[in-house]
Structure formats: structure tokens, C-alpha cells
Amino acid sequence: MAVGNRATPTAEAREPVRFCRSGVVTQTHIGNGIQIVQSQASNPPPPPPRQSRWKNFLQFVGRATLITTIGGTGAFYFITQRDKHPGPQMPFDPEKKTLVVLGSGWGSTSLLKTLDTTDYNVVVVSPKNFFLFTPLLPSVAVGTLNNRSIIQSIRYITRHKARNVSVIEAEATDVDPFNKTITFKDTSEIKGAVSSTTIPYDYLVYGVGAETQTFNIPGVKEHACFMKELHDAERFQNEFIDCKCLETAAFPGQDPQEVERLLHMVVVGGGPTGVELSGELHDYLEDDLKSWYPELAGKIRITLVEALPSVLPMFSKQLIDYTESTFKESKIDILTKTMVKEVKERSVVLQMPDKSIKEMPCGLLVWAAGNRGRKITQDLMAKLPDAQTNKRGIMVDDFLRMKGAEDSIFAIGDCTATSYAPTAQVASQQGAYLARQLHHMAKRDQLVEKLGKLESLAATVPDEEEKKKALREVEVSKKQLAKIKLRPFEYSHQGSLAYIGSDKAIADLPFMNGNLATGGVATYLFWRSAYLSTLFSLRNRTLVATDWLKVKLFGRDVARD
Numbered sequence: 032m033a034v035g036n037r038a039t040p041t042a043e044a045r046e047p048v049r050f051c052r053s054g055v056v057t058q059t060h061i062g063n064g065i066q067i068v069q070s071q072a073s074n075p076p077p078p079p080p081r082q083s084r085w086k087n088f089l090q091f092v093g094r095a096t097l098i099t100t101i102g103g104t105g106a107f108y109f110i111t112q113r114d115k116h117p118g119p120q121m122p123f124d125p126e127k128k129t130l131v132v133l134g135s136g137w138g139s140t141s142l143l144k145t146l147d148t149t150d151y152n153v154v155v156v157s158p159k160n161f162f163l164f165t166p167l168l169p170s171v172a173v174g175t176l177n178n179r180s181i182i183q184s185i186r187y188i189t190r191h192k193a194r195n196v197s198v199i200e201a202e203a204t205d206v207d208p209f210n211k212t213i214t215f216k217d218t219s220e221i222k223g224a225v226s227s228t229t230i231p232y233d234y235l236v237y238g239v240g241a242e243t244q245t246f247n248i249p250g251v252k253e254h255a256c257f258m259k260e261l262h263d264a265e266r267f268q269n270e271f272i273d274c275k276c277l278e279t280a281a282f283p284g285q286d287p288q289e290v291e292r293l294l295h296m297v298v299v300g301g302g303p304t305g306v307e308l309s310g311e312l313h314d315y316l317e318d319d320l321k322s323w324y325p326e327l328a329g330k331i332r333i334t335l336v337e338a339l340p341s342v343l344p345m346f347s348k349q350l351i352d353y354t355e356s357t358f359k360e361s362k363i364d365i366l367t368k369t370m371v372k373e374v375k376e377r378s379v380v381l382q383m384p385d386k387s388i389k390e391m392p393c394g395l396l397v398w399a400a401g402n403r404g405r406k407i408t409q410d411l412m413a414k415l416p417d418a419q420t421n422k423r424g425i426m427v428d429d430f431l432r433m434k435g436a437e438d439s440i441f442a443i444g445d446c447t448a449t450s451y452a453p454t455a456q457v458a459s460q461q462g463a464y465l466a467r468q469l470h471h472m473a474k475r476d477q478l479v480e481k482l483g484k485l486e487s488l489a490a491t492v493p494d495e496e497e498k499k500k501a502l503r504e505v506e507v508s509k510k511q512l513a514k515i516k517l518r519p520f521e522y523s524h525q526g527s528l529a530y531i532g533s534d535k536a537i538a539d540l541p542f543m544n545g546n547l548a549t550g551g552v553a554t555y556l557f558w559r560s561a562y563l564s565t566l567f568s569l570r571n572r573t574l575v576a577t578d579w580l581k582v583k584l585f586g587r588d589v590a591r592d
Contacts, residue, residue, distance in 0.1 A: 110569050114187070121194040123152045128233035128476070130469065131213055133203050135159050135185050137455040138444035139238040140567070141462030143185070148194040150473035154230065156215050158202040160185055163261055164566060165455060167575070169308040169530075172264040173271075173315040174587040180574035182261065183567045203239065206411045208436040211235075234439055234472075236465065237425070239408060241445035241453065244401030250374035255398035258304055267397060271296075276394045277320075280327055293394035294331045297379055299371055300399035301337030301344075303529045306354065308397060309335050310532025313361045317533075319587045334364040334391070336381065338400075341367055343537075345452060345527055346548075350537045353550045357531050374398075402453055408446050424448035429519035431465055441465055451522050464520050475515045482508045528558050 128151055132139050135157035143155065164181040171178050189196035201215040204227070213235065216227040243259050245251040256270060257263045270276065279285070280293040296312060298305045312333050321328040335342065335358070341351050342365060358365055366381070373380040378392045404412075404424050412419035418435030419426055425442040426434045427449065433440040443465060444458035451457045485508060489501035526540035536558035537550040559579070566572050 107569075114191075114569065117190045120190075120192065121149065123195060123197075127152045128473075129154065129231065130234045130236065131156065131230070131232040132236045132238065133157070133206075133213070134238035134240055134444070135162050136238060136240045136444055136458065137162075137165075138458035138462040138465075139236065140185070140188065141459040142236060142238070142443070142466045143188050143192075143196070143462075144567070145463045145466035146192070147466075147470050147473075148192040148196055150470055151194075151234070153189075153192075153194070153196045154232075155185060155189065155196060155198045156201055156203055156213065157185065157198075158200065158218055160198065160200045162188075162567060164562075164571065165259075166303075166307075166528075166562060168258060168261070168264050169304065169311045171261070172258065172267040172308060173311045174268060174589075175311060175314075175582055176575060176578045178261055178265060180571065180578050181566075183571055187568060203407055206235065206237070206407065206440075208411070208414060208433075208440055211439055232439070234469070235441070237408075237411075237433065237440055237442040237446065238444045238458070238462070239405055239446050241402035241408075241424070242405050243398060244403040245398070246401070248371055248373065250376075251371075251398055254374045254376050255299070255396045258308060258397055258399045267395075270395055277324060277327060280330075280394075281324065288392075290327070290330060291332075292377060292392040294327060295334065295391075295393045296332065297334045297336060297391065297393045297396045298399065299336045299379075299396065300401070301335060301339065301342030301365075301367070302399065303343065303345075303527075304399040305335060305337070305397075306342055307530045308399065309333055309358070309363050310361075310530050310535075313363060313532040314534075315587060319589060322586070323589050332364070333362075334366060334393075336366045336369050336371060336379075338370045339367065343529060346529070346537060346539045347546060349548050350539055350550055354529075354531050354537060357533060357535055357550075361532055363532075402445050404446060421448040430468065430517055431461060431520055456525060457522060460522055461520060468517055471515055471517060475512065478508055478512045478515070482512065528561060530555065530558055 130151035130153050132142065132153065132155045135155065139155070139157070140162040143153075146153065161182040161184050164183075167176055167181045170176040171181060186198055189198055199215065200217075200219065202218045203213055203215045205214040207213070210231075211233070212229050212231050214227065214229040217223070217225075243257045245255075256267050258267065276293050276296075280290045285293075298309050298312075316328060316331050316333075320331065341348075341355075343351055343354060346354075355365055366383075368384040370382040371379060372382050372388065374396055375390075378390050379396055381389050381391055383389055408425060412425060415433075415435035419433075424445070425447045427442050427447050428434060428437065431441050431443055431447075433442045443461040445453040449457075482505060485501050485505045489498055489505060492498050492501060524541060526538060528536060528538050530536045531550075534552055534555050535550060536555040538548070538554045538557060540547045540549075563572050563575060566575060
């Protein structure tokens with residue numbers, strides 16, 4: 032082969048390919064000592080694409096949301112099933128004392144929730160077999176909440192206790208503080224062979240609440256709508272939409288003055304109930320009635336009547352002024368220093384601040400002013416005339432024991448006459464306090480019984496060693512008994528809340544060494560969250576939150592049955 036010609040290397044002359052950092056190097060021998068070195072650069076493999084921080088953040092949020100959703104759903108399901116399927120309970124113990132609880136209001140329900148039922152045989156007697164969350168009653172009246180959303184069965188609370196609790200739906204008719212018995216009757220429509228009975232008690236917790244105070248004003252019972260029980264809110268809802276008001280006012284050919292009368296709502300009582308009902312009525316008007324009754328909405332008037340110089344006297348002056356200015360913007364009339372003299376079918380007679388008498392036509396009047404004792408409470412107080420001298424309610428000592436019956440009867444809630452305001456907060460704290468006291472009393476009674484047996488044993492046993500052992504146990508029991516001391520009830524004010532309409536609320540809360548007064552939309556959100564957390568069960572919280580969301584999306588129902 033000529034030297035000048037390019038020779039094709041044979042397979043034997045090829046060298047293996049070598050790799051280096053700069054690329055690929057190939058050595059080829061073509062003979063006569065000639066070696067050709069070919070170097071072919073190769074680019075390094077490209078790095079993996081770098082994900083953006085935003086994409087990483089979205090992936091993290093997505094995973095966290097998924098885990099939270101699954102975990103929250105699982106926890107929600109677990110709690111609902113646990114509440115739905117309570118476990119077995121201990122039966123009644125004949126050696127335990129009998130504790131009878133009258134009523135199912137704030138005080139009694141708080142007591143039952145806190146009470147250790149292993150200490151007593153507990154019997155609950157109440158004409159209602161449910162607990163009513165009264166602060167949200169005005170919301171039910173205007174259809175913001177469903178009536179079933181703010182009630183909770185008493186059996187839900189008692190069924191989850193360690194020992195069986197007997198719940199009797201009946202109305203107490205008589206309490207005998209001397210023989211320690213209570214008589215009650217069946218008030219249901221369908222009665223059995225036995226409609227009345229009497230049972231004994233060792234301890235009685237008297238928490239029957241109070242009824243609406245009418246001050247013996249003519250016409251209040253006959254023509255006013257109250258706002259204290261669940262049926263009151265249902266009645267208001269029916270009458271407001273019913274022929275008394277909207278639908279009658281919308282009837283063709285109605286006289287303009289009659290329409291004006293029918294659409295005038297009067298609320299008597301400037302406390303939290305009256306103020307919140309006025310605010311809820313305003314929301315109902317603005318959010319719903321303007322859409323479905325456009326020809327009537329502009330004619331609806333709301334008047335709030337209060338005998339005192341201002342509404343909400345338990346709040347600070349700053350919040351009172353804020354409430355009054357908000358009502359003025361909402362076109363809600365406030366008449367302070369004004370007294371109701373008579374309630375008629377079509378009007379209310381008022382005594383104005385200047386002592387003049389004015390008759391004001393109205394279509395519906397709501398009475399939310401004051402409480403008074405029930406008949407059974409008055410009868411019980413009459414049996415202890417020397418100790419019970421306050422006509423306002425049952426007098427109790429610092430340990431909530433009824434004066435004149437300190438050994439067996441405790442009274443809590445609105446049926447008592449104390450220095451505290453008759454509010455749900457006071458009754459709830461009294462119930463929880465009394466549950467703890469009853470637990471200490473049960474321990475004390477057990478120690479007293481044990482001490483008596485040991486002292487009897489030490490006095491009769493012939494063996495000296497056994498006698499010394501019994502005496503040592505006597506000393507130990509005496510020391511344990513000395514440590515049990517009952518503390519008086521002390522009320523801790525947690526603040527006051529009130530909804531004033533237009534998605535605004537006011538709050539007067541204890542803060543540091545003073546009070547924090549706030550109002551507005553943010554306080555309204557706090558008001559809702561506070562009430563949600565105060566509800567007694569997950570069922571109630573879910574139903575109330577769902578009702579609020581439903582009204583926000585679809586509005587209130589203006590239909591009637």
C-alpha cells in the first residue's frame with residue numbers, strides 16, 4: 032500500500048476507546064509507528080431541571096391540606112360515633128345516697144356535666160327532656176337558626192356518665208323539705224296508669240329557673256309574645272310571618288294606617304335578649320324581607336322600649352353609646368325611661384319620660400323584661416317563712432345551700448335571690464361548683480361512716496394488736512377528714528356579649544386589671560366563635576355552623592306552615 036494513501040486500520044490495529052474528563056480519546060495504529068490520536072469532546076449530561084419554589088410550596092400545601100382533611104374527617108367521625116354509642120354504666124347502688132336534680136337549665140345541666148355520678152344515685156326531674164341554649168333564642172325567632180340546633184337531649188349528658196342516671200320528664204308540683212320528698216306529675220299528652228308520684232331524696236339540687244315577670248301589667252299575658260322558651264321563639268316566628276303581620280299587611284285593599292300598624296314591632300326590655308332580638312329583626316328585614324316583600328319592607332318599624340335610663344345596663348357606657356348609635360343607623364327607635372302601662376290587642380299604652388300617656392299602635396309586641404319565681408318556688412319558700420324572707424327568690428348561703436334547709440337542699444340559677452345577675456353564666460358556674468362540692472361531701476360522708484365503724488371496732492375488739500391497728504386507722508381517717516373543707520362559691524365574671532345587628536356585636540371582657548370594651552364586625556366574629564365553643568356537644572356546633580352557612584348562602588325561610 033502506498034504511503035501517501037490513507038489506510039484503513041484493521042480490527043486488530045484498533046485500540047480500545049478510553050474516556051477522560053474532557054471527552055472520548057481513541058488511539059489508532061496504522062503501521063510504521065504512526066499513531067493517530069483522535070479526541071472527541073463530549074458535553075457532560077445536563078443537570079436535572081430545577082423546580083421553582085412556588086411549585087414546591089404548592090405541593091407542600093396540597094399534601095398538608097390532604098393530611099389535615101383526612102385527619103379532621105377521621106377525628107370528626109370518631110367523636111360522632113363515640114357520642115352516638117355510649118358505653119355500659121354502673122347500676123344504682125342501694126348503699127349510695129339519692130341526689131335529685133330539679134330542672135334542665137343552665138345550672139342543672141352544668142352540674143350534670145361535671146358531677147361524678149359514682150358518688151350518688153342521681154335522678155333528674157324536668158318538664159323538658161332537653162337543654163336549651165337560650166342566648167341564641169332570638170336567632171331562632173327570626174329563622175337564622177333551626178330550633179333543633181340549639182337544644183340538646185339531657186339523656187345525651189346523663190348517658191355518658193359512669194353510673195346510670197334516671198331521667199324523668201315530669202313537672203314537680205311539691206317539695207317537702209321536712210320529710211325530704213318531691214312530688215311530680217306527668218304532663219305529657221299520653222298518660223299511663225300512674226300520672227303522679229312521690230320519691231324521697233337525701234340531697235336536692237333545686238334549679239327550676241324562673242318565669243317571665245309581667246309586673247301585673249294588664250294585657251301582657253293575653254297579647255304579648257314572650258322570649259324565654261323554645262315555644263316562644265316558634266310562636267314569634269309564626270305570628271311575625273302569619274296573619275298578624277306580613278301576610279295580613281300584604282292583603283289587597285288593606286288600609287294604609289292598618290298596614291303601618293301591622294308592620295310596627297315593639298320589643299319591651301332593653302337587656303341582652305331585647306337588644307339581640309331587635310338586631311336580628313333588623314337583619315331579617317335588610318337581608319331577606321326586602322327581596323321577598325319589597326312593597327312592605329320599607330314600612331316595617333322596630334321600637335325598643337326600656338324603663339331604665341339606658342339599654343344594656345350591665346355594659347360600659349362606651350358600648351351603650353355604640354349600641355344606640357348603631358340602632359339609630361339601622362332605624363331602630365329606642366325609648367328609654369318609658370314604662371308600659373297596658374298592652375292591648377292592637378296597641379301598647381306607654382308612660383313617656385315626661386309622665387305623659389301615649390297609645391302606640393303595633394302589630395306584634397315581644398315581652399323580654401324581668402323574671403319572677405315559679406309557683407312551686409313560692410310554695411317552697413312559704414314552708415320556711417322564718418328563713419326565706421326575700422320575695423325575689425330563694426335565699427342561699429355562701430355554699431348555695433337553701434336557708435332553712437341547709438342539710439339537704441341546694442338552689443342554683445334564676446330561682447335564687449343573690450347579689451349576682453340572673454344570667455346563664457352565673458348559673459353555669461354555680462352548677463359546676465356544686466358538682467365539685469357534692470363530690471367532696473360524698474368523700475366526707477364515706478370517711479365519717481368508715482370512722483364510725485373503726486371506732487366501734489376499736490371499742491369492742493378484745494385483741495390488743497387489733498385494737499391498736501384500728502386506733503391507728505382511726506387517726507388516719509380523722510386526718511383525711513380534716514383535710515376536706517368546703518369552699519364558698521365565688522363567681523368569676525368572664526365578660527358580657529351581645530349581638531346588635533348589621534353583623535356587629537359588642538363585648539365587655541375582663542382584661543388585666545380592667546375591662547376591654549370592643550364592638551364591630553371583628554367582635555361579631557368573636558361572638559359567634561364564643562357561642563360555638565360554649566355549645567354542649569359537637570352535634571350542636573355542627574348544626575349551628577351549618578345553619579349560619581345556609582342563611583349566608585340562601586337567606587332565611589319566609590314560608591310558614
